């Protein structure tokens with residue numbers, strides 16, 4: 001089953017409205033592969049979503065970088081899935097490692113918070129962390145994915161191991177556990193793209209080698225085959241993220257189980273157009 005190449009641009013917490021307009025105009029003027037061979041989704045910070053959505057070429061789509069785990073309400077600072085649907089934002093990125101690590105979003109019950117609390121000796125840290133434990137209790141990436149899908153959003157679900165986990169040989173266990181937390185809560189994978197983003201490769205310039213990426217992607221696909229279904233394994237796009245650039249994208253794209261990219265830093269630069277065009281490596285294969 002052919003899987004359409006997918007390139008996401010995660011702009012993270014970057015940009016002013018002027019800079020955003022500049023990136024949009026680069027994308028709008030770029031000579032890119034046809035929408036028949038590549039899906040392109042860019043993810044600006046929330047405040048720029050309407051601007052980007054209204055000015056971006058129509059075949060490119062937008063994604064939010066997060067959304068709340070359930071129906072909106074008294075959750076100051078959060079953005080609900082309902083609001084994204086209301087603004088016609090089709091995609092959302094969930095479970096990004098920066099949120100898992102910095103904001104204690106986990107697939108298990110706030111274990112990161114508990115670990116930090118255990119390590120902390122500062123009273124104010126303890127107070128802060130206690131608040132977070134309550135705040136995030138139940139706010140698991142799997143629940144978020146399930147809720148967003150139930151509202152009609154499409155989800156880019158991120159998984160990936162830290163350097164410490166890779167070096168201890170736990171890569172597949174970590175990635176499988178993160179995927180399992182999602183698989184246990186959803187039954188339809190049609191609107192899910194899985195992004196494998198090794199934490200050690202994010203923003204470090206240390207890209208996974210094509211062989212390293214292929215190995216995890218193929219294991220992940222086998223995991224889906226065994227634990228979900230052969231159809232889901234064959235049709236779900238597994239994209240790679242972590243220091244993807246114009247220089248390394250073609251080699252990565254040539255790997256049979258790499259179905260596209262989630263790009264951070266380079267998605268803010270003109271080379272993002274070259275990364276989109278890595279799709280032609282697949283379509284001409």
Ligand SMILES: O=C(CO)COP(=O)(O)O
Pocket residue numbers: 010096197201202203204205241242243244262263264265266
């Ligand atoms: O986190 C990423 C995309 O979500 C990857 O970031 P970089 O491409 O900057 O390494």
